Amino acid sequence: MTLVEVNNISKTYGDTRAVDGISFGIQQGEIFGLLGPNGAGKSTTINMLCAYTEPTGGQIRTDDIDVVAEPERVKPTIGVVPQDIALYPDLNAVENLRFFGRLYDIPADQLTRRIEELLRLVGLYEKRKGRVEHYSGGMKRRLNLAAGLLNRPKFLLLDEPTVGVDPQSRNAIFEFIQALNAQGLTILYTTHYMEEAELLCHRVGVMDEGHIIALNTPQHLINTLGTGIIHIGVQGGDEGLTAQLRALPQVKAVTYRDGTLIVETVDAQQALLDIIGLFNETDTPMTALEILEPNLESVFIQLTGKQLRD
Amino acid sequence: MKKLLYVASNELLLLFKDKMAAVWMIILPLALTTIMGLAFGGLGGGSEPVVIDLPVVDQDGGEMAAAVLDILAQTQGTYLHLETEYDEGTARQLVYDGKRAGALIIPAGFTADVTSGNPTALDLLVAPGGQTAPLLEGMVRGVTSGFSSVQTTVEVTISEVQRATGSYDLDYDGIAARVVATAQERLENPPVSTRVTTVGNAEEEEEFNIFDQVVPGYAVMFAMFGVLGGAGAILEEKERGTFKRLLIAPVPKYVLMGGKLLAQFIVGVAQIVLMFAFGALVFHVSLGGSILGLVLVTLATCWATTALGMLLVAVIKSRKQVHPITTLIVLGTSAIGGSWFPLFLMPKWVQQAARVTLVAWAMEGYNQLMLFGGGLNDVWPDIGVLLLYGAVCFVVGLRLFRFKEA
Numbered sequence A: 001m002t003l004v005e006v007n008n009i010s011k012t013y014g015d016t017r018a019v020d021g022i023s024f025g026i027q028q029g030e031i032f033g034l035l036g037p038n039g040a041g042k043s044t045t046i047n048m049l050c051a052y053t054e055p056t057g058g059q060i061r062t063d064d065i066d067v068v069a070e071p072e073r074v075k076p077t078i079g080v081v082p083q084d085i086a087l088y089p090d091l092n093a094v095e096n097l098r099f100f101g102r103l104y105d106i107p108a109d110q111l112t113r114r115i116e117e118l119l120r121l122v123g124l125y126e127k128r129k130g131r132v133e134h135y136s137g138g139m140k141r142r143l144n145l146a147a148g149l150l151n152r153p154k155f156l157l158l159d160e161p162t163v164g165v166d167p168q169s170r171n172a173i174f175e176f177i178q179a180l181n182a183q184g185l186t187i188l189y190t191t192h193y194m195e196e197a198e199l200l201c202h203r204v205g206v207m208d209e210g211h212i213i214a215l216n217t218p219q220h221l222i223n224t225l226g227t228g229i230i231h232i233g234v235q236g237g238d239e240g241l242t243a244q245l246r247a248l249p250q251v252k253a254v255t256y257r258d259g260t261l262i263v264e265t266v267d268a269q270q271a272l273l274d275i276i277g278l279f280n281e282t283d284t285p286m287t288a289l290e291i292l293e294p295n296l297e298s299v300f301i302q303l304t305g306k307q308l309r310d
Numbered sequence B: 001m002k003k004l005l006y007v008a009s010n011e012l013l014l015l016f017k018d019k020m021a022a023v024w025m026i027i028l029p030l031a032l033t034t035i036m037g038l039a040f041g042g043l044g045g046g047s048e049p050v051v052i053d054l055p056v057v058d059q060d061g062g063e064m065a066a067a068v069l070d071i072l073a074q075t076q077g078t079y080l081h082l083e084t085e086y087d088e089g090t091a092r093q094l095v096y097d098g099k100r101a102g103a104l105i106i107p108a109g110f111t112a113d114v115t116s117g118n119p120t121a122l123d124l125l126v127a128p129g130g131q132t133a134p135l136l137e138g139m140v141r142g143v144t145s146g147f148s149s150v151q152t153t154v155e156v157t158i159s160e161v162q163r164a165t166g167s168y169d170l171d172y173d174g175i176a177a178r179v180v181a182t183a184q185e186r187l188e189n190p191p192v193s194t195r196v197t198t199v200g201n202a203e204e205e206e207e208f209n210i211f212d213q214v215v216p217g218y219a220v221m222f223a224m225f226g227v228l229g230g231a232g233a234i235l236e237e238k239e240r241g242t243f244k245r246l247l248i249a250p251v252p253k254y255v256l257m258g259g260k261l262l263a264q265f266i267v268g269v270a271q272i273v274l275m276f277a278f279g280a281l282v283f284h285v286s287l288g289g290s291i292l293g294l295v296l297v298t299l300a301t302c303w304a305t306t307a308l309g310m311l312l313v314a315v316i317k318s319r320k321q322v323h324p325i326t327t328l329i330v331l332g333t334s335a336i337g338g339s340w341f342p343l344f345l346m347p348k349w350v351q352q353a354a355r356v357t358l359v360a361w362a363m364e365g366y367n368q369l370m371l372f373g374g375g376l377n378d379v380w381p382d383i384g385v386l387l388l389y390g391a392v393c394f395v396v397g398l399r400l401f402r403f404k405e406a
Helices: A042-049 A071-077 A093-102 A108-121 A137-147 A167-182 A194-200 A218-225 A239-246 A268-281 A296-304 B002-017 B019-039 B063-073 B088-096 B110-116 B133-167 B172-188 B211-240 B242-248 B253-283 B291-315 B319-337 B348-356 B358-370 B376-400
Strands: A002-013 A016-027 A031-035 A057-062 A078-081 A155-159 A186-191 A203-208 A211-216 A228-233 A251-257 A260-265 A288-292 B050-058 B078-083 B102-106 B120-126 B192-198
Touching: A002 A042, A002 A186, A016 A031, A016 A042, A016 A057, A016 A186, A016 A203, A016 A211, A031 A042, A031 A194, A042 A057, A042 A155, A042 A186, A071 A078, A078 A137, A093 A108, A093 A137, A093 B002, A108 A137, A137 A167, A167 A186, A167 A194, A186 A194, A194 A296, A203 A218, A203 A296, A211 A218, A211 A296, A218 A296, A228 A268, A228 A296, A239 A251, A239 A260, A239 A268, A251 A268, A260 A268, A260 A296, A268 A288, A288 A296, B002 B211, B002 B253, B019 B211, B019 B253, B050 B063, B050 B088, B050 B133, B063 B078, B063 B102, B063 B110, B063 B133, B088 B102, B088 B120, B102 B133, B110 B120, B120 B133, B211 B242, B211 B253, B211 B291, B211 B319, B211 B358, B242 B253, B253 B291, B291 B319, B291 B358, B291 B376, B319 B348, B319 B358, B348 B358, B358 B376
Parallel strands: A031 A186, A031 A203, A078 A155, A155 A186, B050 B078, B050 B102, B120 B192
Antiparallel strands: A002 A016, A002 A057, A203 A211, A228 A260, A228 A288, A251 A260, B102 B120
8 A cells, every 4th residue: 555655756956856746656564765875855855745845846644634735734644853853951851742743633641651762762861861962962862763663653764763873773763764674664764875775775865966866675785787797906097908808808987087997897806807817918007996776875876977976 | 912922931031041140130230230229329429520511590680699699500510500591480490390400580679688787598499309309509608698798798898997997906816706706696597598498398308318319310221231231141142042943933023023122111110119129129219209200211222222132133243243333332322411420410512412322201200200309290292202212213223133044
């Protein structure tokens, strides 16, 4: 069953099209990822889905409610975890959650229980009386996450929830998200970390410059689009060498950028032997060598010619 | 409505949690009010000349009356702007209404009495409790005292010349002794004196208390600092991201903004009430004859201040701009609006320019109630202007405020 339907939405700021006619659906109980570099349009998409920003065009329906026409009906059913730590640093965890919870008309006794439950879930119950400003980055992220769950949403939107988090806290957040999803919560997850998208998401939409340029399960994207990519540092782009590389049997494509030859291969290990042989034959010095196994990063590079962190 | 109160109570909780807020909003205002009140216990603590409008009704029209006007006009340190266009009734009414700190009546026959040595007096009408009244009284007494000396000298000299022309044998020791004796006698019973009459509410005309001016002045100034600073907190919330979280929650925009403004309004009222309570308990500040008037002026002032805060938040782009801009506005409007010195002591053009500030209207209301013994009816115009001021700022501010960043 489709919980969220996004149909040809766009958002324009002046002359800039932040989101340009994207469409996708999110199934009930699914973790749907939007993967792309900063500025790809992921946060703008989330802002439109949670009725914070009105689309310039297109339709969004969540649980069969038109988000643009009836935002006040949609808001109580969704939870949002913004990219910023949207908490009051001078208040403690309980005071933060109580205030945000009250805005959802949660009865006082239920809210008290919900706050305790969430603080235990995110591992902050023991620290609940400390001012948030004294929390570590990971603790703040976890509390930020808890604040988005106060109203028991049907649909949770997570906007890069692990930015600036240490590996231990990141793993705790992953486990928490997976546990929430196991309970049936539908999640939209944006990130520019391909590992996160591969690990968490059932399906991923790859975004760049306001467009979704590929959409499928991570494995399917890797299998169909992913290639082993070899980065070779060279001194100057030699057209002859590039042509010779392209002629190698395991090589699909070669591009030169900023002193690096980006070689897309069918099989990186096999291609590497041929490439080293070619460099030896032509006596061309290699200043660097890096092999990228097929993954969403290489999918993105193949689709856009850019890296996710660009 | 419930959510509006939640938003307001959260704002107050945030303020309560901010330790520096207590310093800025309570300790500093009380300390500064105390220091300024004690430092400026007398009028005009600075070296700049003070300008006072003084209606003078010359019923004499003679040479000595003209001399009085000349002397008053050349008074050092304080510049008297003499207004000679009023009749006695109008001058009396101006003082009664608190529009002038005092008025001088030079009675008919003044010149004749001075030159003939008959006792006479200048009539000085002063407003009750007005802080310029003692100054005016001192200045006029200085003039009349001078006239007494002149009269003495004239009297002694004439008698000596008369005696000398008879004998051509001047008794210098005798003249000196007679001048001293006459001067002493005149000092005790001056032939030219000042009759001071208080015009207005006689019950309020007890000894002037500088804190009657300083307390409301600094209360308004610091309430503005508090409220406008609180308005800056909205920009801080926008930059931090909590404002976005509030907009994502099922809370109408007007409820969200209403809650925040309600909190700022409460903060402003609390600050002024605290300052007045402190002033009344510690410095025996007179709260005037109309507590209702005082309450309404306070509420109208805080409404106007809160709405001005809304307007500022709408036009200021970032939190970094808040402090310099609000400081400039608060200090600038306090200086010309009568928070530091009574408005009626300012030059005419300043008094007129000050009308664009809410401080001027607030201080006129407070001065009317606390200095001039006015009642509720006397401050309705001030309350009305403050309410209108707030309404205009609120509507314009709400129209310009960007709830969401582009």
